[in-house]
Amino acid sequence: MPYVNIKITREGANAEQKAELIAGVTELLQRVLNKNPATTVVVIDEVDTDNWGIAGESITARRARGQ
Amino acid sequence: MPYVNIKITREGANAEQKAELIAGVTELLQRVLNKNPATTVVVIDEVDTDNWGIAGESITARRARGQ
Amino acid sequence: MPYVNIKITREGANAEQKAELIAGVTELLQRVLNKNPATTVVVIDEVDTDNWGIAGESITARRARGQ
Amino acid sequence: MPYVNIKITREGANAEQKAELIAGVTELLQRVLNKNPATTVVVIDEVDTDNWGIAGESITARRARGQ
Amino acid sequence: MPYVNIKITREGANAEQKAELIAGVTELLQRVLNKNPATTVVVIDEVDTDNWGIAGESITARRARGQ
Amino acid sequence: MPYVNIKITREGANAEQKAELIAGVTELLQRVLNKNPATTVVVIDEVDTDNWGIAGESITARRARGQ
Numbered sequence: 165m166p167y168v169n170i171k172i173t174r175e176g177a178n179a180e181q182k183a184e185l186i187a188g189v190t191e192l193l194q195r196v197l198n199k200n201p202a203t204t205v206v207v208i209d210e211v212d213t214d215n216w217g218i219a220g221e222s223i224t225a226r227r228a229r230g231q
Numbered sequence: 232m233p234y235v236n237i238k239i240t241r242e243g244a245n246a247e248q249k250a251e252l253i254a255g256v257t258e259l260l261q262r263v264l265n266k267n268p269a270t271t272v273v274v275i276d277e278v279d280t281d282n283w284g285i286a287g288e289s290i291t292a293r294r295a296r297g298q
Numbered sequence: 299m300p301y302v303n304i305k306i307t308r309e310g311a312n313a314e315q316k317a318e319l320i321a322g323v324t325e326l327l328q329r330v331l332n333k334n335p336a337t338t339v340v341v342i343d344e345v346d347t348d349n350w351g352i353a354g355e356s357i358t359a360r361r362a363r364g365q
Numbered sequence: 366m367p368y369v370n371i372k373i374t375r376e377g378a379n380a381e382q383k384a385e386l387i388a389g390v391t392e393l394l395q396r397v398l399n400k401n402p403a404t405t406v407v408v409i410d411e412v413d414t415d416n417w418g419i420a421g422e423s424i425t426a427r428r429a430r431g432q
Numbered sequence: 433m434p435y436v437n438i439k440i441t442r443e444g445a446n447a448e449q450k451a452e453l454i455a456g457v458t459e460l461l462q463r464v465l466n467k468n469p470a471t472t473v474v475v476i477d478e479v480d481t482d483n484w485g486i487a488g489e490s491i492t493a494r495r496a497r498g499q
Numbered sequence: 500m501p502y503v504n505i506k507i508t509r510e511g512a513n514a515e516q517k518a519e520l521i522a523g524v525t526e527l528l529q530r531v532l533n534k535n536p537a538t539t540v541v542v543i544d545e546v547d548t549d550n551w552g553i554a555g556e557s558i559t560a561r562r563a564r565g566q
Binding site: 232233234235236237238239240244248251252255256259260263264266270283285290 | 299300301302303304305306307311315318319322323326327330331333337350352357
């Protein structure tokens with residue numbers, strides 16, 4: 165019955181990669197905690213780099229500085 | 232003062248249906264727990280079918296298989 | 299497949315009331331958007347009144363002032 | 366190590382304003398709780414006015430009534 | 433920079449299992465999307481079975497029926 | 500109408516500090532985006548150090564190593 169929310173910056177993750185995240189985290193919860201895959205829900209949110217901050221500044225600003 | 236977040240796949244819910252969800256959940260919280268509708272907040276997130284997984288695969292993949 | 303998160307202050311909601319919220323919101327999503335109840339997930343978070351703020355102050359402070 | 370999620374309606378906040386929110390909340394957590402800015406994460410979600418409800422109706426409906 | 437929130441029912445996951453979830457999901461994001469582990473944040477929420485619903489009823493009620 | 504969720508590790512933040520966070524973030528949203536404080540909601544989640552991970556390990560493990 166787990167629910168997993170994965171937030172990443174919107175920088176080109178494709179459908180295959182998202183499918184791999186969904187499969188991988190579902191398998192992880194089954195292996196570690198014996199959770200039923202049939203009711204494991206995964207939601208991926210892609211967030212614009214202007215809307216994500218770390219260390220007090222946006223990812224957009226960090227990317228512009230080459231980080 | 233409740234806060235409710237409803238996540239659904241982005242598959243064509245229209246403004247009338249969203250309004251009905253907002254009104255319905257606000258009424259439910261007032262009826263069951265006597266919560267004040269004036270400060271009940273509802274946020275609906277619509278999620279691409281590539282980004283929603285259940286049973287280890289994306290909704291896109293399930294829809295393609297006719298589920 | 300919807301996922302619903304309901305946040306309320308921790309002020310004595312009992313198991314019957316929580317069950318009524320779970321049943322009610324699941325029914326609402328089926329009625330309005332034809333969502334499958336079998337995969338509708340509802341999670342209720344109860345939050346201490348010190349940890350919930352509105353209008354710039356905590357619910358604890360508001361309750362102490364009689365609001 | 367804090368994680369902060371700010372949800373606002375999508376009504377034209379620009380990159381400079383978002384950067385100011387990110388910097389401001391990071392500084393607040395450092396000042397009040399001595400949290401390390403280097404690992405403070407801020408995510409801003411902008412939500413369509415159809416998808417945000419208060420007092421049982423959408424923001425779209427409220428704006429249309431002049432509120 | 434990813435942020436991952438894992439919600440499970442509070443049914444005895446121990447510190448070793450939680451550490452395994454944290455390590456596993458961080459490794460998954462590095463492998464699939466080349467995300468930097470140093471800034472990958474994972475938060476695990478454990479939810480009382482009264483507060484988690486699926487198929488319109490609480491996990492507590494389902495467990496009592498032997499599911 | 501903003502909604503802000505602040506997640507921190509459970510390490511002794513007191514009611515006065517939480518009140519300062521609530522007041523500070525509400526003021527910030529008013530100053531930067533002219534958001535109405537009366538309907539600004541802030542929810543603070545305190546998370547056990549076993550349940551919070553960064554860089555692939557729990558905060559508990561990091562604290563034990565003196566970080």
